[in-house]
Each structure stands twice: as C-alpha cells, then as structure tokens.
Amino acid sequence: MEPLDVKNYRSLLKKYIDSEDETSLYQADQFSKLSIQQNISPEEIINVHIQALQELYPNLPKEIDLSMNFLLETMISYGLAYQEFQSLREKQGEIESELSVAANMQDTLLSTTKPEISGFDIGAISVPAHQMNGDYHHFVIDSSKNLGIAIADVIGKGVPAALAMSMIKYSLDSFPDSLRTPDVILENLNRVVERNVDTSMFITMFYGLLNPESGLLQFSSAGHEPGFYYCAKSDEFHEIKTKGIVLGVSESATYEQFDIQMEVGDMVVLLTDGVTECRVGDRFIEPDEMLDVIRKYMHLPAQEAVDLVYRHFERLQDFHLRDDFTLIFLKK
Amino acid sequence: MNLEIEVMENDEKQQVKLTGEIDAYTAPKLKEALLPLTKMGNTTVVVDLEQVNYMDSTGLGVFISALKSTKEYGSELRLVALQGRVQRLFEITGLDSVLNIDSTVRGGK
Structure with a gap:
C-alpha cells in the first residue's frame, strides 16, 4: 500500500462507506501505521481525506468542506508535537548509544x-x-x-x-x-x-x-x-x-x-x-x-x-x- | 517510595520533619529543601528522621553535603530520632563520627 496516495485512500474510503465492513477499517489502521513510519503528520492525512471526499462527493454541503478545513487547522499542533517526539526519540537513541560506549569503556578500564x-x-x-x-x-x-x-x-x-x-x-x-x-x-x-x-x-x-x-x-x-x-x-x-x-x-x-x-x-x-x-x-x-x-x-x-x-x-x-x-x- | 518534607521555623532553629524513604529518587528533593536552610547562617537545622524507615547511601550524600554547607555558613546540623536501620547506616560508614546525631530519642514504632 502506498501511503498518502489520494487515489488509494479514496478507494479505501469509498469501500468502507459503501460496505461498512471491518476489513476496510483494518486497512485504515494499517494506513495510519504506515504513515507514522514515513513521518507523515496527522494534518497531511486529513488533507488527503478532504481531497478524497471532494472527489467522491463533489456536491457535499459547503459546511462540511469548511468543517474539514477547521479540523485540519486543529490538527497542526498535534503534528508539531509528534515531530518533537520524533526528534527526542532520535536524541534518546544517541544518548543510549553513548552510554553503552561509556559502559564498555568502563568495563575495559x-x-x-x-x-x-x-x-x-x-x-x-x-x-x-x-x-x-x-x-x-x-x-x-x-x-x-x-x-x-x-x-x-x-x-x-x-x-x-x-x-x-x-x-x-x-x-x-x-x-x-x-x-x-x-x-x-x-x-x-x-x-x-x-x-x-x-x-x-x-x-x-x-x-x-x-x-x-x-x-x-x-x-x-x-x-x-x-x-x-x-x-x-x-x-x-x-x-x-x-x-x-x-x-x-x-x-x-x-x-x-x-x-x-x-x-x-x-x-x-x-x-x-x-x-x-x-x-x-x-x-x-x-x-x-x-x-x-x-x-x-x-x-x-x-x-x-x-x-x-x-x-x-x-x-x-x-x-x-x-x-x-x-x-x-x-x-x- | 515517597518522601514528605515539612519545614518549621522556630527561634533560631529550622525544624525539618521527614516522612517516608530517602533513596536515589527522593534524595534530590531533600537536597533541594535542606541546602538553602543550611545557608541561612547562624542557625541550627534539626532533621527529624523518626518517620524515615529507609535510607540508602544517596541519603548519606545529601547529609554530608548539608554538613559541609553548614560549616561554610556558620550553622549547625543535627539529626535526631533515627530508626535502627538508618542509624546502622551512619555507624557502618563512620559518618556518625562527623555528623551530630542525637540517638537518645529512638525512632520507629
């Protein structure tokens, strides 16, 4: 599955809306896990959702469009927090490896x-x-x-x-x-x-x-x-x-x-x-x-x-x- | 594993009552509370350990720092009402010879 491929997301979404079956939900779950791996922020996913929605239902009420934009904005902070978390995780990895070098050195000394x-x-x-x-x-x-x-x-x-x-x-x-x-x-x-x-x-x-x-x-x-x-x-x-x-x-x-x-x-x-x-x-x-x-x-x-x-x-x-x-x- | 620190000031004395355990996790908090008192100068800091059922060697480190600081600022540090296990730690490490420990009041229940 290609993450953040609008076409792909659109067909998944369509399948779920038509069938309401559990498999599509499971695929959505897989989609989000893959997105996390590729450092894709929550607001980008919402953006894809908006595009897919517009393509599938061009005549949705304007209020829905606007509310989606609103949701997009509220997600931006989550995205930033997630980026921060990622960078802390990297730093922690570095510290851990430095500590293990020190521990090895201690063993030798x-x-x-x-x-x-x-x-x-x-x-x-x-x-x-x-x-x-x-x-x-x-x-x-x-x-x-x-x-x-x-x-x-x-x-x-x-x-x-x-x-x-x-x-x-x-x-x-x-x-x-x-x-x-x-x-x-x-x-x-x-x-x-x-x-x-x-x-x-x-x-x-x-x-x-x-x-x-x-x-x-x-x-x-x-x-x-x-x-x-x-x-x-x-x-x-x-x-x-x-x-x-x-x-x-x-x-x-x-x-x-x-x-x-x-x-x-x-x-x-x-x-x-x-x-x-x-x-x-x-x-x-x-x-x-x-x-x-x-x-x-x-x-x-x-x-x-x-x-x-x-x-x-x-x-x-x-x-x-x-x-x-x-x-x-x-x-x- | 928690430590409650209660500070009471009366006359020329700072009474510090501790309740709980002094270990690597709680020692920094104790140090933060105790050191400023020792720096007041011309005062006696009395630490009541009656309700401390466990202390490890990091706790000793805090009291030694506090002792050095009281000497520097012309104050005095006194530890009172130690429970058996805590008292033993001061004795084994020989620190009972440099710290002012009053064990006439025994701690514990």
Whole structure:
C-alpha cells in the first residue's frame, strides 16, 4: 500500500462507506501505521481525506468542506508535537548509544582478572543495576606474592560514579608495593577522593591483603558494608567488624587495620549493599536469611557458588536489581 | 517510595520533619529543601528522621553535603530520632563520627 496516495485512500474510503465492513477499517489502521513510519503528520492525512471526499462527493454541503478545513487547522499542533517526539526519540537513541560506549569503556578500564592462587579458591561476581556499575572490585598480586583485594561502592550513581571509580583504580595502581598495607592504602585513597570528588559523592571501600602462604588476611575498611568470615572449626559465620569513615569526607582520616588467620575450610565473604539491602516484597532480607543462602551454595567451587547466590537473589527480587550487586568468596 | 518534607521555623532553629524513604529518587528533593536552610547562617537545622524507615547511601550524600554547607555558613546540623536501620547506616560508614546525631530519642514504632 502506498501511503498518502489520494487515489488509494479514496478507494479505501469509498469501500468502507459503501460496505461498512471491518476489513476496510483494518486497512485504515494499517494506513495510519504506515504513515507514522514515513513521518507523515496527522494534518497531511486529513488533507488527503478532504481531497478524497471532494472527489467522491463533489456536491457535499459547503459546511462540511469548511468543517474539514477547521479540523485540519486543529490538527497542526498535534503534528508539531509528534515531530518533537520524533526528534527526542532520535536524541534518546544517541544518548543510549553513548552510554553503552561509556559502559564498555568502563568495563575495559576497570577490568580485573581473578587470580589463581594455590591453596585458595576465589569467586567474584559484579552486576550493575543500570548500565554503569557503581560497584568495583579489583585483585592485584604484589612482588611478594601477596594478594590485594579491593571492593568498593561509589555513593552517587551513574556516569559520575563510574568516572570516580576509574580514578580510584589508577590511584591504587600507582601506589608502590611498600605502601600496600590496607590502612596506608585507604589513608592515601581518602586524600585523593577528598581533593578530587564532589562533596555529595563518596566511596566506601574494603581493602584486604592476603598472604597465601600463612593464610593471614590483613584488612581495613572505609565505611564499607561489613563482610562475613566463615570459621570451619565452629561452623559459624561472624560479621567482619571494622571501623573507619568513608573515603572523601574527612581529609585527615586514618584507618585501623585488623587481621584474620584463615584455616583450611574457612571462607571470607565480601559484598556490597546491593546484596544486604535486597528487598523481598516490602521488606528487607535479614542477615541470617542471606547467610542461609550463602551456606546453601558454599560447598561448591567458589565461582559457581557466587553465581548461584546471585541468581537466587535475582529471582527473589523478580529479576529487577535496585542496586549494583557485588559478591566475592575467598575460600581456603 | 515517597518522601514528605515539612519545614518549621522556630527561634533560631529550622525544624525539618521527614516522612517516608530517602533513596536515589527522593534524595534530590531533600537536597533541594535542606541546602538553602543550611545557608541561612547562624542557625541550627534539626532533621527529624523518626518517620524515615529507609535510607540508602544517596541519603548519606545529601547529609554530608548539608554538613559541609553548614560549616561554610556558620550553622549547625543535627539529626535526631533515627530508626535502627538508618542509624546502622551512619555507624557502618563512620559518618556518625562527623555528623551530630542525637540517638537518645529512638525512632520507629
């Protein structure tokens, strides 16, 4: 069907007026859809209608002619609004594609490789709620073969948060090995964030340093959601207690360092608030419920376990994450 | 998900009563209401959180901005009557050490 072909429209109209059948109405519907695709405005359709009407019934009362002209004028604003809508839709498409370029770039900039360390099994998953991820985790092995683990959450979402994360990553990379104890790392990062980031934005971070030979995990936290330590001997989970203010608020902040001696069968669980603030209907999940889910899967290889825990929470929230979700298992 | 903001002025105090949830959707509205009060200078802004049952980290961002602004303008910011969950968020993030939080009046029902 050729849209806006007066002849075509005229015969459709005639057919309907003569037969009043549903098929012609359906064709009219198709005609309008095609017209929308071809950016034809409502007043142009009315114009075609007027022409077809005049050709079919040359002797229509003058009042009908005039009323059609009147209708034509009233439709003009609709046409303009529709044009505006079209141009917004195009712009939205552009923004979406720019965002997805940025999200890809973020993936590249912030990518981290999960290391293979003998005696340990590591699993990590990080899923953004929207295009850009405000969570961040990073593994790094220093010259003494210690494993550094960072997990962080930028407060303030979207593109600015993602940009702040890149800054954190590159600052982290620039610290020499001699400054790589968790308390010193957080103290230095705090100054970087305080000086460079807008006041309403700040970052929570847990930084751990594992000596794989001895099993000693040293760590400090800058206001980050506490993780859990599973002790195989007592078969119990303990909240990892820490103290320290978020990065970027207090210029002179210092951070206390703690440690855990990991034994075979023990596991450290690191997470962001996307895990603990998971909502089931109208309520929040209780810490014990969350630990029950972790317990259910923790006998599996660490990566499989974090994937399954994520899928469990995703299902629980009807596949709609409210916040970025990051979960790390470190099993000895 | 909604937040009602009620501002009452008495003596040298600006009382702000919040009801609802503070999250990424309502935080901008809170910021818009709170920041001008902190810029009045020589005043105490008291934020009553008794009826706030949920706050996420974006809410913390608003209060930190407000705190920095009160310092700049010689005012004071006080948060009162926090519910357990909200209180916990301030404690975990260590922000209870920089913000003036009065938890003698506990929020919640």
